[in-house]
Amino acid sequence: MPTISPLSRPSQLSESVSNTIEQWICDGSMAPGVKLPTEKALSTQFGVSRAVVREAISRLKAEGYVHSRQGAGAFVMARPGLESFRLAGRGEAASDDVTADIFELRYIVETAAAALAARRRTRDDLAVMREALVTMGARLACRGDGTQADDDFHIAIAAATGNPMIQRFARFMGNQFYASRVPTWNEEGHAEGRAQDAQDEHQAIFDAIAAGDPMAAHAAARNHLVQAAHRLGMKTDHWDKEIR
Amino acid sequence: MPTISPLSRPSQLSESVSNTIEQWICDGSMAPGVKLPTEKALSTQFGVSRAVVREAISRLKAEGYVHSRQGAGAFVMARPGLESFRLAGRGEAASDDVTADIFELRYIVETAAAALAARRRTRDDLAVMREALVTMGARLACRGDGTQADDDFHIAIAAATGNPMIQRFARFMGNQFYASRVPTWNEEGHAEGRAQDAQDEHQAIFDAIAAGDPMAAHAAARNHLVQAAHRLGMKTDHWDKEIR
DNA sequence: TTATATTTGTCCGTATGTATA
DNA sequence: CTATACATACGGACAAATATA
Numbered sequence: 057m058p059t060i061s062p063l064s065r066p067s068q069l070s071e072s073v074s075n076t077i078e079q080w081i082c083d084g085s086m087a088p089g090v091k092l093p094t095e096k097a098l099s100t101q102f103g104v105s106r107a108v109v110r111e112a113i114s115r116l117k118a119e120g121y122v123h124s125r126q127g128a129g130a131f132v133m134a135r136p137g138l139e140s141f142r143l144a145g146r147g148e149a150a151s152d153d154v155t156a157d158i159f160e161l162r163y164i165v166e167t168a169a170a171a172l173a174a175r176r177r178t179r180d181d182l183a184v185m186r187e188a189l190v191t192m193g194a195r196l197a198c199r200g201d202g203t204q205a206d207d208d209f210h211i212a213i214a215a216a217t218g219n220p221m222i223q224r225f226a227r228f229m230g231n232q233f234y235a236s237r238v239p240t241w242n243e244e245g246h247a248e249g250r251a252q253d254a255q256d257e258h259q260a261i262f263d264a265i266a267a268g269d270p271m272a273a274h275a276a277a278r279n280h281l282v283q284a285a286h287r288l289g290m291k292t293d294h295w296d297k298e299i300r
Numbered sequence: 301m302p303t304i305s306p307l308s309r310p311s312q313l314s315e316s317v318s319n320t321i322e323q324w325i326c327d328g329s330m331a332p333g334v335k336l337p338t339e340k341a342l343s344t345q346f347g348v349s350r351a352v353v354r355e356a357i358s359r360l361k362a363e364g365y366v367h368s369r370q371g372a373g374a375f376v377m378a379r380p381g382l383e384s385f386r387l388a389g390r391g392e393a394a395s396d397d398v399t400a401d402i403f404e405l406r407y408i409v410e411t412a413a414a415a416l417a418a419r420r421r422t423r424d425d426l427a428v429m430r431e432a433l434v435t436m437g438a439r440l441a442c443r444g445d446g447t448q449a450d451d452d453f454h455i456a457i458a459a460a461t462g463n464p465m466i467q468r469f470a471r472f473m474g475n476q477f478y479a480s481r482v483p484t485w486n487e488e489g490h491a492e493g494r495a496q497d498a499q500d501e502h503q504a505i506f507d508a509i510a511a512g513d514p515m516a517a518h519a520a521a522r523n524h525l526v527q528a529a530h531r532l533g534m535k536t537d538h539w540d541k542e543i544r
Numbered sequence: 545t546t547a548t549a550t551t552t553g554t555c556c557g558t559a560t561g562t563a564t565a
Numbered sequence: 566c567t568a569t570a571c572a573t574a575c576g577g578a579c580a581a582a583t584a585t586a
Binding site: 069070104126 | 574582
C-alpha cells in the first residue's frame with residue numbers, strides 16, 4: 057500500500073481523501089482487483105472520521121473507480137474510471153489548448169451527425185429543427201439571447217440521426233461549450249453580425265439535411281463549426297488543411 | 301416538491317435515494333437552481349438516516365446533478381448530469397439496439413481518428429502502434445488472448461491524433477466493448493480465423509497511417525469496424541449504404 | 545457444516561463552521 | 566449584530582453480509 061501524505065486542511069475532507077485514493081489508482085499504486093484498506097484503517101491513517109472515508113469511497117464508486125461488497129471490502133475495479141467520460145477535471149477552467157482539443161472532438165461527431173441526419177431525418181425531426189431555427193430568428197430580430205435555441209438546434213440535428221447515443225453525446229458536448237456561445241449572442245455579437253452569421257450557417261445546415269444531402273450537410277456543419285471556432289478566437293489553420 | 305414513494309428494500313438504501321432524486325431532476329420535478337429538501341427532511345421522508353441521505357447526495361454531486369454549500373443547502377445544477385458522459389445505465393446489460401447505437405458512435409470517432417492519425421502521427425506514435433501489432437501477432441501465433449493488445453492498438457491510433465481528448469474517448473469506448481472482443485480472441489475465434497482477420501485489418505490501418513494517407517486510413521478503419529460489427533453479429537446493412 | 549472474527553451498511557447523538565433572515 | 570437553519574464532521578453503536586478457521 058502507498059504511503060499516506062498528511063492532509064493540508066482542504067475545503068472538503070472527503071474530496072481530499074477521494075482524490076488521494078484516485079491518485080493511487082491512476083498511478084498504479086493500487087492495481088485493479090486489489091482490496092482497499094478498510095474504512096477504519098483509512099479513517100485512522102487519514103486522521104478523519106469513518107463517515108468522511110465513506111463519502112470519499114461513495115464518490116469513487118460513483119466515478120467507477122471502486123466497488124464495494126458488504127462484509128468483504130472495497131476493491132479497485134478492472135478498468136477504473138472508464139464507466140463515464142468527462143472532459144475537464146471538476147471545476148477548473150480548461151486551457152486554450154484543451155478547449156481546442158475538445159472542440160475537435162465535437163467537430164468530428166457533429167459533422168458526422170449532420171451527414172447521418174440528412175439520410176435518416178423524419179418529418180418530426182425537421183419540425184424540431186425548424187422550431188429551434190425560428191426561435192433563433194426571433195431572438196435575432198429582437199437582439200435577444202439565442203444560446204438556448206442554438207443549443208437546441210445542434211441537439212436536434214443529433215437527434216435526427218435516430219441514434220440516442222449521438223444525441224446524448226451532442227447534449228454533453230453542447231454543455232461544455234454553453235458559455236462559449238455567449239459572445240455570439242450578446243449585444244456585441246449582435247452588433248458585429250456574429251449572431252446573423254451563425255443563423256445563416258444554421259440555415260445552410262438545415263437546408264442540406266431537409267434536402268437529404270449528406271455531403272452538403274457535412275460541409276455545412278463543417279463550415280459552421282470552423283466559423284464558430286473563429287468566433288471563439290481559436291485557430292483552425294491546421295483544420296483547414298488537415299480535416300477533409 | 302414531488303411526492304415520495306416508499307422504498308421497497310433495495311440492496312443499497314443510498315442507491316435508491318439517489319436514483320429517486322435523480323429521477324426528480326431528470327423528469328423536471330425539480331428544476332435547475334431549486335433547493336433540495338434538507339438532509340433531515342429527506343431522511344425523515346425516505347425513512348432512512350441522514351448518513352444514507354448524505355451518501356446519496358454525495359453520489360449526485362459526483363455525477364454533476366447537484367452541488368451543495370455548507371449552511372445553505374443542496375441545489376440542482378444548471379445543466380444537471382452533463383458533467384460526464386456515460387453510455388449505459390449503471391450495471392444493466394445493454395440491448396442489441398443500444399449496443400449498435402454505441403458502436404456507431406465509436407465508428408464515427410475512430411474512423412475520423414484514423415484519418416487524423418495518418419496526418420499527425422509521429423515516429424513514436426508509430427512505434428507504439430507497431431508494438432501493439434507485434435504483441436497481437438504473438439498472441440495470434442500461440443492462439444492466446446490478444447484483447448488487451450487489441451485495445452492498446454485502437455488507443456494508440458487515437459493517441460496518434462495528438463489530441464488527448466480523442467485518446468481518452470477511445471479508451472472510454474474501448475472499455476465499453478472490451479468484453480465484446482472476447483469472441484474474436486477465444487479458441488473458437490482462433491479456429492474460425494476471426495483473430496487472423498482482425499489482425500489483417502489492423503495491419504491495413506497501420507500501413508495507411510504509416511504511409512500518411514488519411515483517406516486510406518479512414519477506409520481501413522471503416523472496414524475493420526464494419527467487420528468487427530459482423531463478428532459481433534450486428535447488422536450493418538444500413539451502414540454499408542449510409543455511411544460513406 | 546458450524547462458529548467466529550472482520551468489514552461494510554445503517555443509525556443515533558452531538559459539535560462546529562457557514563449562510564441567511 | 567443576533568438568531569436560526571443548515572451542511573459538515575466526529576464518535577459510538579448495532580445489524581447484515583462476508584470471509585475464515
